[in-house]
Amino acid sequence: MLDSTDAGDLSAVRDHTRELIESASDVDGPVLIEAPPNSGKTTNAIRLALEAEKPVTYLARRIDLYEQAEQKAEEYDDLRYERIPAPQRDCETFLGDNDGSAAAVQRLYEKGYSGRRIHLEFQDYAPCGMDCDYIDTLETIDEEIESIDLLIGHHSHCTRHQYVRNRIVIIDEFNPDPFLQPFPGDNSTVIDDPGDIVPGFLNALDEADTGFPTEIYGDVTDLIQRRDGPQGWQEAIDWFREKEASRRSAQNFDFLDPTLGEYDDVHAYAPFLTLSLLCMERIGPGIDLAPPPSGALDDIWEDADLGLATKCLRDRNKGKMYALNPPDLSAAAQVIGLDGTPTIELWNLLFAPEDGFDHQKVIAREDFPTYLRSAMNMSLIQIGDGWHPYAAGNISDSDSNRFTAVQILEEGPFALVSTKQALERYKDRGLLDTFVKRTGSNQDAADTRVSVEHQALHYATLKSSNAFEKESLGVVAGMPHPGDDLVQLWAGFCGEAVKVTRSDEEDVVKSFGELGNKIYEYFAHDQVVQAILRFGRDESVYENGGATVYISTYALPDWFEVDAEYNIQSKELEGAVLAKLFEIYQEEDGHDLALRTVNQIHESVDEDDRLKEDPSKRGVRNALERLASKDYVTVHPDRGKYSADLYAWSGGGEFLQAEDGTPLLHVESDIHVLQLEDVWES
Ligand SMILES: [Zn+2]
Incomplete structure (x- = not known):
C-alpha cells in the first residue's frame, strides 16, 4: 500500500496497481485489489494476458470497457483476444435483422433458455441457427479457448465453466445484478x-x-x-x-x-x-x-x-x-477482483464463498480523498442539508436554488446524476431545461435516459456508462435510498437476519446491525461515490484543471472529504435583510457609518420596491437576531440612540446573478438566494 504522499501521484498509483495485479497472478487464493478509478486496471489486465503463463479472462460491466479493452488489445500483434458474444448484440434474430422472431427469442430467453439452446432447438424462431455470428463466435471460442490469451466479456460470463477453467479471471468492479434473479x-x-x-x-x-x-x-x-x-x-x-x-x-x-x-x-x-x-x-x-x-x-x-x-x-x-447463482470459479487458475471501494462481504459471497478474498489496497481508504484531489484534480463541494433520499422522487424544494447557485458560481450548465424518479420530477418542473447541459450528437442511444436531450443520468444507468468521463462540471443530487428489503435480502444470503432500527431524523435508517450497515452503505453511500467518480475521468479533464462536482446528500462514507460546503439559503426575509445590510455597507465609507438600528433597517427593506417582502418590524428584528450569529453580521448592543442595538454588515461577499436574473448573495460558505419582486441592480 502506498503512503499518503504517493497517494496523490497518479503515476505512483498506476505503478503500484500494476505491481499488485502482477503479484496477485502468482499467488494461491483469490485476491481483491482495492484500486482507485483511473489506476490503469484495463491496461494491466491486457499486460497480464501478454506476460502471464496462464491466459486471462477479463470481465467488466460496461460495454465501453470491453471496447476499450479490445482497442488496447489490438495494439499487440502477438496477443490473441476474443470478445464473448451476446445474443442481443451479435445474433441477427435477436437484433431483428432476419425473418425470425426477435420477440419470440427474447421471450424464450426471459424464460431462462440460453442463447445457445434457443439456436439449437427453436430454429423456427431463430432461422440463423448454426450459421449465426453469435453461435459461430461462441464455437470458435469453445474450440480454440486454449490459444486465446485474452477473453473479454461481461460479469455474467463467469458462470460458464469453460471461460474460467485454468485461466486468470479478472473481475472489474462488483456487479451483483447478473447473479440475482427475482x-x-x-x-x-x-x-x-x-x-x-x-x-x-x-x-x-x-x-x-x-x-x-x-x-x-x-x-x-x-x-x-x-x-x-x-x-x-x-x-x-x-x-x-x-x-x-x-x-x-x-x-x-x-x-x-x-x-x-x-x-x-x-x-x-x-x-x-x-x-x-x-x-x-x-x-x-x-x-x-x-x-x-x-x-x-x-x-x-x-x-x-x-x-x-x-x-x-x-x-x-x-x-x-x-x-x-454465484459463479463457480474453483477451476480458475486465479481470481482477481478490482474495485475502488469494495465491500468485502459481498465480494466473498459472490466470488469466493469458500476461502474469501485476500484484500490488498493500492492506497489506504483514508487517502482516497488525496488521490481524488491531487491525482484526479477533482473539487468536491457539499450543497445538501440532509440525506435527501430520492428513490421515490421526493426531491427537495430547495433544489432549484441549489442548481441556481451552481449555475452562477460555475457560469454554465452542468451534468446531473440523481435517481430516475427525481430526474423525472426535474424534467417536469423544467429544471433540466434551465440548468442541465445539452447532449452532443455522439450520445449513446443505448442508454435509457429520462431525457435524451440532457446530460442527466440516473444512478442505475450511470454505472454502465462512460458518458460523463469528459464532463468537468457535475451535480450529484440526492441518494438512491435502498429499501429495507434489499438490505435484508443480501444479509439473508450471507445467512444473517437483520433487524432495522430507525433514527428519528428524516426517513433514513440508522442501523441494520454490523453486516446490514455495510450492505446498506454499499447500496447507498458507495453508489453516491461511484456517481461522483464518473466525472472527469478523461485525461482532457484531469490534466486541465479537473472536474468540480457538487453533491447534495450527506450519504457519503466516513472517509470521504469535501473541499467546501455551501449552505444554500432561500429564506425570503433574511435574504432581504442581508441584501440591505450588504448594500448599505457598500454605499457607506466603512463599518461604523454602515451601522443601523432595527427601525432603520425595517424602513429600508420596506421601502425597497425590488424586494418582495413587506415585513413587520418584529419580523425584521427576529431575522436580525438570527443573523447576528453569522460572522458577516455585527451587532453592537445598546450603542444607538435610546440604547438601540446597531447592526452592520462586516466582511466580504458579493452579489451574483443567475441567467434568469435571480440574484444571490454569496458570503463565506453561505449562498443566499434572493426572492425579488423586481430586478436587482447593484
Ligand atoms: Zn442467431
Missing part, C-alpha cells in the same frame, strides 16, 4: 411469479406421470406446509436427486415445453424454486433460505446439480423469491 422479475414480460410457475411445473410433472408425488404437492402452499410431513417429501427429494433441479437440467426436461403464449407458465427456473421450497429454513423474521445454513441438506443440493453457493431466498411477507 421471481417475479421487476420488468418481466413472461409469467415468472412462483405462484404460477411452480404449480405449472407440478402440473406438468403430473401430466407426464414422472413419479413425482404430485398428489401431495400441487402448489406453493403445499410445498411450504407439507415439507416436514411424513409423506411425499423423501419421494420428492429423491426425484430431484435423480433428475436434478438446475436451470441447465430443466432445459432438457421433455415434459417442459415452453410456448410463446401469453399465459404459458413454463419456466426453466421452476424446478429450482420447487426444490428450494422443499428445503427452506427460516433464518429470521419473514425470511426463509435454502439450502439451510446448517449444511444439513447440502448433499441433496449437490445431487440436484446445484452448487453450494447457489441459494434461494423467500420473502414470506411478499411471497417473492430470489435465486442467487
